[in-house]
Amino acid sequence: MLHQSDTFSILYYMLLIPIQWKSAANQFLYPPEYQSHFSGLVLSHEKIRARIRELAALLHQHCQVHARARPLLVCTLKGACTFFVHLTEELQLLRQGFDVEFVRAKSYVGTESSGAVRLLLGQEDADGLEVLEHFKGRHVVLVEDILDTGTTLEKLVPVLHEKGQPASIQVVTLLDKRLKDGTEKKFKADFIGFSIPDVFIIGYGLDYNELYRDLRDIFVISQAGIEFDAKKLHDG
Numbered sequence: 687m688l689h690q691s692d693t694f695s696i697l698y699y700m701l702l703i704p705i706q707w708k709s710a711a712n713q714f715l716y717p718p719e720y721q722s723h724f725s726g727l728v729l730s731h732e733k734i735r736a737r738i739r740e741l742a743a744l745l746h747q748h749c750q751v752h753a754r755a756r757p758l759l760v761c762t763l764k765g766a767c768t769f770f771v772h773l774t775e776e777l778q779l780l781r782q783g784f785d786v787e788f789v790r791a792k793s794y795v796g797t798e799s800s801g802a803v804r805l806l807l808g809q810e811d812a813d814g815l816e817v818l819e820h821f822k823g824r825h826v827v828l829v830e831d832i833l834d835t836g837t838t839l840e841k842l843v844p845v846l847h848e849k850g851q852p853a854s855i856q857v858v859t860l861l862d863k864r865l866k867d868g869t870e871k872k873f874k875a876d877f878i879g880f881s882i883p884d885v886f887i888i889g890y891g892l893d894y895n896e897l898y899r900d901l902r903d904i905f906v907i908s909q910a911g912i913e914f915d916a917k918k919l920h921d922g
């Protein structure tokens with residue numbers, strides 16, 4: 687015989703299970719055109735944001751103990767843009783002052799590091815030489831999306847030292863890829879958000895041929911995602 691309490695539990699589960707199922711299916715919000723373009727989740731948005739809060743606290747502590755000066759936060763475009771926005775927001779909540787600058791570095795073609803890094807740094811002087819006048823004497827915090835082989839930072843950091851003459855450069859990267867068979871990185875970051883496996887990832891600012899930067903979470907790209915023709919989205 688069914689007790690009143692059993693009836694309540696059956697009703698409860700009849701209601702709850704569909705709600706839970708619906709929320710699991712909607713857990714990751716992404717544009718519908720990206721359906722089947724991922725083969726797995728690497729980091730959820732919530733996990734990323736929680737870690738960025740911790741990174742901001744570490745940076746704030748570092749600024750107070752070591753530099754004691756207002757840092758110049760330098761975003762490496764385009765990939766680090768989303769990370770930069772959320773990191774600066776957390777620093778604001780800690781009442782940490784900062785200035786901002788942007789540089790652009792490009793090394794990937796498709797899912798492979800091209801080895802050749804193109805840098806676009808700052809303004810040009812009258813002779814057409816690039817100048818980084820805002821860097822002089824500053825404690826720079828370079829904000830990177832992902833550190834893979836280290837090729838980009840191995841090239842970028844010495845150039846910033848040489849052309850900008852900053853007092854110091856610290857590097858904060860959201861992601862640090864673990865390289866296959868213990869290969870040494872050419873560059874090591876000072877602050878790291880997450881160590882991730884050696885797979886090609888997309889989302890949260892990271893792209894595959896300029897697509898997928900608009901994802902909230904970080905995923906592994908699927909074969910369908912690699913093969914997708916981005917032009918289909920542009921033609922309206």
Ligand code: XMP
Nearest residue numbers: 799832833834835836837838886887892893
């Ligand atoms: P390196 O090898 O120079 O690589 O340390 C760093 C730069 O390469 C890009 N990169 C990726 N971009 N998914 C991406 O969307 C990835 O899995 C990935 N791995 C490296 C990125 O621009 C980074 O700054």
Ligand code: MG
Nearest residue numbers: 762765831832
């Ligand atoms: Mg980058």
